[in-house]
Amino acid sequence: MLLLGAVVMVWRLSAAAHAPPAAAPTALPGVPVTAGSVAAADVPIVLRGLGTVQAYNTVAVKSRVDGHIVSVDFKEGQEVKEGAVLFQIDPRPYQAALDQATANIEKDHATLANAQLNFNRDAKLIESHLAISQQQYDTDKATVAADQAALDSDKAQAEVARLNLSYCTITAPIDGRLGARLIDKGNLVQSTGNATLVNITQIKPIFVSFTLPQNTLDELRRQQDRRPLAVDAVAGDNETTLAEGKLTLVDNMVDPSTGTIHLKAQFDNQDERLWPGEFVNVRVVLSVRQQVPTVPQQTVLEGADGHFVYVIKPDDTVERRAVEVAAVQDGKAVITKGLKPGEPVVVEGQYRLNNGARIRSQARPQSGGERPNGAPQ
Structure with missing residues (x-):
């Protein structure tokens, strides 16, 4: 029995001598995070609102004379220049009126010439004390004045007829783009009907x-007094800039029912x-902060004592640091x-x-001056 115990003891000591050494305890893994860096950028200070696009000028094209439309000389929706022909109204009645007025001018001109001759003869006779009464002289003088007035009236009627034609x-009336045609060829239009033929904007x-x-x-007014303020028109996705313009109007009173001020901005709109x-x-750009530190919006957390971020230290641990945030815009x-610009920070994963705490960082897609893992740019 003692011999058996000795054999077992020798076997255990031999097994212990040949057993592999125990592994050293492993360090705890770091918290996986996404790292970025503080960027220095020029950041505009902007005011945001919702606006409606308005045409620079809008004209409802109407007829100033009565008549049938004999031609329509445009396509709906086309762009036109000032003076381009849009409609043609039957001109024959107005041409006839002009011809009649011209004929009256010729007739009354001849009548005036004859009356002027009679008056000139009367003037010579009365100066020579020949047989002519003062009454006859005055009558011929009045006839000249009446014929002159008739001729002037004829000229005015001819001008009206020419204008109507x-x-x-x-x-x-302006450069712009036409809308839908609101009346067709062959229809009768009347100047008193106030019907719109087509709109042009x-x-x-x-x-x-x-x-x-x-x-x-x-x-807004303080900055506008310094320089014209830049205004961006942005699409509904709040990312795509459609046009860049200038602020042209700050209205002269605040709307008391809404507590808002009405403004207008002008855009060249060459690309329509x-x-x-x-x-x-x-977006109204009030001013620009020059080369200020910026980080992605999700980098900043809010605690009981204010905003803070996690700054990555060289030993892959993080430091919680209080920050002051001036604005958050465009992400x-x-x-x-x-x-400070260039400092590595935790962009995502900081909630744990x-x-x-020790971290295990991965590179964040580089944009806006960020860099992976706190590496210098």
Whole structure:
């Protein structure tokens, strides 16, 4: 029995001598996060509103004379220049009126010439004290005046007839784009009917009308006095800039029912990306912060004592640091205190961190001056 125990003891000691050494305890893995860096950028200070695109000029084309439309000389929706022919109204009645007025001018001109001859003869006779009464002289003088008035009236009637004849050709009063044709060839139009034949809108340039809260008015006017303020018209996705223009109007009173101020901005609109009646988002650029620290918006967290971020230290641990945020716009937070450009920060995954925690970072897609893993740019 003692021999068996000795054999077992020798076997255990031999097995222990040949067993592999125990593995050293492994360090805990770091918290996986996405790293970025603080970027220095010029950040505009903007005011935002909702606006409506308005045509620079809008004209409802109407007829100034009565008559049948004999031709329509445009296509719906086409762009036209000022003076382009749009409609032609039957000119024959107005041409006849002009011809009649011209004939009356010739007739009354001849009558006036004859009366003037009689008056001139009377003037010579009365100067020579020959047989002519004062009454005859006065009558011939009055006849000349009456014939002159009749001739002047004929000329005025001829001018009216000539003007009406010109109104038979309806032309575009402004450069712009035509809308739908509202009356067809062959229809009778009347100047007293006030019917619109077609609408024409000028869209180059174009306006955007919008409102802002009244509490922005003081700073808005102060900046506008320094220089014309830039205004961006932005699509509904709030990312695509449709056009860049200038602020042209700050209305002369605040709407007391809404507490807003009405404004207008003008855009060249050469590419016609703005269309009358369209709703757009508006950004008024008040000023630009020069080379200020910025980080992606999600980098900044809010705690009981204010905003903070996690800054990555060289040993792959993080430091919780308080920051002051001046503004958040376009997905970026503008930092006025607490960070310097180039410092590595945790952009995503920071909700599982605490001060001094170890991290395992991965590169964030580079944009806006960010860099992976805190590497210098």
